[in-house]
Amino acid sequence: MTTQVLLLLFMIAAFVALVLFAKLPVSLSLVATAMALPLLAGRGLPLDQLVEGMFGYLDTGLVLVTAMIFLKVIEGNGLLGDLTRGITIRFGKSPLVLLVALTVVIMFPGMITGSCTASVLGTGTLVSPILLAMGMPLPVVGAVISSAAVYGMIAPPVNIPVMIIGGGIDLPYIGFDGLLALVTFPMAILTTLFLGLRHVDRKALARVIDEKKAEPRAGKLSIYLPLLTCVILMVGPKAFPKWFPDPRLPLTFLISAAVGLAVGKRFNVAKAARDGVREILPVVGILFGVGMLIEMMTLTGIRGTIVIGALSIPPAFMLLGIALILPLFGGISVYGGASVLGVPFALALLGQNQIVVLSALSLIGAMGSYMPPVALTPVVAAQLIGEPKYGRIIKLALAPAVVAVLVGVAMLVWANPIAKFLGV
């Protein structure tokens, strides 16, 4: 057993002990484990690298914080309530149509930004009250939102794991849209129906529709301006890259929030912003801790040991290895997994059609969004809807996620025939 394997075992044991027995927050447990690794490896306390690791998810953290502020603003000014009312009344007659429409609505921000968090926090917020009103229990609502958000992340036009792996093997991001759409939309919709349809209580829905109809409308159409601003700022740079400046996500959310302050109901802005930041801060803390831990795993050679271990799997079990290890690494970071493991796996599969292979790897890797310790998507979803135990969401999402991994493996097995059939 090499030093690195021992360190890896220590790392897992220490983290679990800190979280379960010492009852430390996940973020602090990650930080403590990260600091212990180099000390044990005889590398002292590399401050530069520890701080650097903390910044690894700075951008993601900023997106989370600003998105949360935006949400609190549109909740406060009445936009959210009014939109929920509108969608429920319009599509409420057919729960099936309503669920399909809502799935695509949740996916949208993820499709545009490549981030499932944008989906959860963006349209997941809009949709969750409707799902609840239809009679779905809280964890089911969380699972539906998480699942659609994860598919939104890998749906076209922006799939960041594919771009990351493509960058590592010099494959430009061209020709993926059709295949990705063909895979993600049916699977996202089927997953929503599988999770949610049986919980739909038509009577409750009808009652909610009547209640909503009786409610007075929040105000003028102008309350939708912040949402419109947000969509324009997200879609514009992709649709017209030549002349539409890209404000990036954090600024998009802040500008949209500012617009939201100008229209609709008056509310306590400072309190709303404070609430938003407070709710999302634990998640940001986890991301900082994860960055430090990955940096120390790399420094001490644990990361490489995991990758070589994965590549040591005999060819016959290679696909099984990909199916297990890629989602497992997603428990730390889906993007990280794409870079660290996705690239070597793509190189190991060089003989196959690369567009199908990369799409499949991104599908399999995306299922890591549900994996602890980070489990970013269900954690954020739980936070959003107020579900105290995000583990319940993971349990529900597990079966459809396993199916998705199997679909991904099938794509890897038949990559060349699929490519020929579809002409990609």
Add this chain to the structure above:
Amino acid sequence: METDQKKLPGLPLSAGLLALVVLVLVLVAPSDLAMRKHDFVRKGPGVTEVRMLSDWFPGIKGGRGDTEVYVLDSGKPGGSALVLGGTHANEPAGFLTAIVLVENARPEAGKLFVIPFANASAFTHTDYMEGEPRRFTIEGASGARTFRFGSRATSPADQWPDPDIYIHASSGQKLSGSETRNLNRAYPGRPDGTFTEKVAFAITSLIKAEKVDVSVDLHEASPEYPVINAIVAHERAMKVASIAVLNLEFDGITIGLEPSPQKLRGLSHRELGDATDTFALLMETANPSQGRLRGVTDEALILKGRDPLYLKAKALGRLFVPFDEKGSPVEARVGRHLAGLAAIFSAYTEEKPDRAILFSGLPSYDELQATGLGKLF
């Protein structure tokens, strides 16, 4: 496992944590700022002039993208060549070779331009979550010489934030957002573009203004990357490159030759060849310290290139280069680059005798392996 999201730290705890973060930042700030100072480069016997890249594009003057251009003019008629080191600051053989040229080369015909830190901003930080050391030291003949080990990309302090996707300006090609800060995806560059595109534009402008005949971009790649120990050549440079490859083979240095892919845009060997009259080439050597399969990441890995995990990878058939217990030491990598440059310039001189580019004063590959890199510093 459940989160403890509801348990929120009270005000004293929050303040304490904040103070701790500030303290740590204050502690690391000096080493962070010190990364901004360019490594010392001695003016060798061949250096006739030290200029700045902004001389060819004032748009980067005084900024952190501006960088030294060493001119080695033989004073004799001939052609001109540009050598780029440090396009990627985490590929040390690239910039070390450029520094060796500046400090030791004696031009015999034509004119040589050398930019050791092509993306100067990339030297001011290291890549997140890669656990890399910030500096490495070579015991030189004139004492210990320390060099920065930087990042593949421009520092976020100079260009931030990244878009979700990077759209290459002249072709519309889409790449992942972080490639926005990759100098070798930014060519030919734009005068009104991003920080990185401006640096690329300055280099393109230099090539045009100085009528540079041959441009060689020095890189390294991870040993598991398919294009390695190789020359990548623009189609107009293919003939010269193939002569160079044959001559290198003759000297016992195995090197691959790859045509610059038409559809991969923004790279130096594609865009500099398309946008100017120069012969655009790029060279790669094997650098385990930037690889994804590497084990313990430290200074020794950068310099010696020995890694038990890469040995396993070789046994598994995952590598595209020979790799054994001796590893991929920096001497061998710099030696390959120096031999490659000499072979390319002499092939060009054979092709166009009136545009000769010749220089002396550099060790052969075998001499460098025998004496070590320190002898040159």
